[in-house]
Amino acid sequence: MKNKLLILLLLFSLSLSAVNNSLDTGGSVAYLLSEDNFTSTINVIDLSGNGNNGTSANTASFTTNQNGTPNFAQVLNGTSDKVTVGNIGSVKTITAWIYPETDDRSIFDLDGGTTSVEISSGDLSSTEWTSPTYYVNGVESATLTLNAWNHIGITSSTAETASAFVIGDEATWFDGNISITATYSDSKSATWFSDQYTAGLSGANYVITASDVASADDNVVFPAPDFWMPMGSDYTENSEALALDMISGNNGTVDGATVNTNYTTFTTDDYIDVGDTGRDGNTFGFWMYPTDVTDNYIIDFDGGTNYIWIEDESYTTEGTPLSTATIYIDGVVASTAYINTWQYIMITTATAFTVDDLDIGRVGASYYEGNLADLKIWSKVLSTEERDMWYGYEKANWSGE
Numbered sequence: 001m002k003n004k005l006l007i008l009l010l011l012f013s014l015s016l017s018a019v020n021n022s023l024d025t026g027g028s029v030a031y032l033l034s035e036d037n038f039t040s041t042i043n044v045i046d047l048s049g050n051g052n053n054g055t056s057a058n059t060a061s062f063t064t065n066q067n068g069t070p071n072f073a074q075v076l077n078g079t080s081d082k083v084t085v086g087n088i089g090s091v092k093t094i095t096a097w098i099y100p101e102t103d104d105r106s107i108f109d110l111d112g113g114t115t116s117v118e119i120s121s122g123d124l125s126s127t128e129w130t131s132p133t134y135y136v137n138g139v140e141s142a143t144l145t146l147n148a149w150n151h152i153g154i155t156s157s158t159a160e161t162a163s164a165f166v167i168g169d170e171a172t173w174f175d176g177n178i179s180i181t182a183t184y185s186d187s188k189s190a191t192w193f194s195d196q197y198t199a200g201l202s203g204a205n206y207v208i209t210a211s212d213v214a215s216a217d218d219n220v221v222f223p224a225p226d227f228w229m230p231m232g233s234d235y236t237e238n239s240e241a242l243a244l245d246m247i248s249g250n251n252g253t254v255d256g257a258t259v260n261t262n263y264t265t266f267t268t269d270d271y272i273d274v275g276d277t278g279r280d281g282n283t284f285g286f287w288m289y290p291t292d293v294t295d296n297y298i299i300d301f302d303g304g305t306n307y308i309w310i311e312d313e314s315y316t317t318e319g320t321p322l323s324t325a326t327i328y329i330d331g332v333v334a335s336t337a338y339i340n341t342w343q344y345i346m347i348t349t350a351t352a353f354t355v356d357d358l359d360i361g362r363v364g365a366s367y368y369e370g371n372l373a374d375l376k377i378w379s380k381v382l383s384t385e386e387r388d389m390w391y392g393y394e395k396a397n398w399s400g401e
Helices: 016-021 190-202 384-397
Strands: 004-007 028-039 061-063 073-077 083-086 089-100 106-109 116-120 123-127 133-136 150-162 165-167 175-184 227-229 241-243 251-255 264-266 271-275 279-290 295-300 307-311 315-318 326-329 343-355 358-360 370-378
Touching (some): 089 106, 089 190, 123 150, 133 190, 165 175, 279 295, 279 384, 315 326, 343 384
Antiparallel strands (some): 028 175, 061 073, 089 150, 089 175, 106 116, 106 165, 241 251, 251 271, 264 370, 279 343, 279 370, 295 307, 295 358, 307 315, 326 343
């Protein structure tokens, strides 16, 4: 089996009222989620934009996480498994979901052996932190339970330098499972730790703050996509199967297309065959770079009924209900397709339909020419604010390279 990906994941909650039940990435230095839907030569990918990627020491194995989701927690064997992240800068708070199977073991090493977090005589402990406060399962406490999931936290008003951050090894090797690991540049309150514990148990989504999204209000939250296909080389295995859906792991087969770092290139008769996504769709979003704007077939959602294509320099949707959908280009209602130019497309339809035969890059015997990336599907109609925020986030984090 290929090396598995630990992905720093940005998923987003459903409404402003859900802030207190959302996993918070605001101010995070790194937010790492163990997840087995993706494969890569890089084992830890930081999608926050901070570039804090890392590497597993061994081929990673995975298990069920704290809320029962299969393959969303990494198994560390207690003898040689660790994840090396490197220099992530200053931190005041670290949280994680851990399932310790052995007492008196290291959890995190911040700087190559001086500053650390560990388990000592059944308690959460640390070395060289300045007046830290400990939290376990949402309350101020250091008492851990072996062979059970624990949400742990350490916070201080004094920053520690994480110049060589490692998960799972310092003086000893961590023995057990780890799900989410998050580091923050600020100190956190008791209420915050309680909220994160509750959110983690429920499988809740993530909050993005204004520092992450251009033009966003502080603590605005986003609806989670029900399907996400990144379409980059960090999400492929042997350039054949793409790990598509980080929610349910629906995979698609690449036929001829070239998978680049952040996007896939299609020519003449290339496509990705996904099939039944198991999802209904109201809103669709993706990046595209067409090399033909006269007659170019982009995505078929259900085997030829509902699809999007370019006709005479205009994006066009076909089918019932998609023919009456609204098309947004770079955040505004529009239809003009520009050749050799990246554009972010969103499509919304008030009537949901089942995406049960998804082809990327072809509609029947007609094909797409150009680049595509980052297909998302939502089973709700995104509001104006939600669309604006998503486009702001996409624009801020897209390089097209």
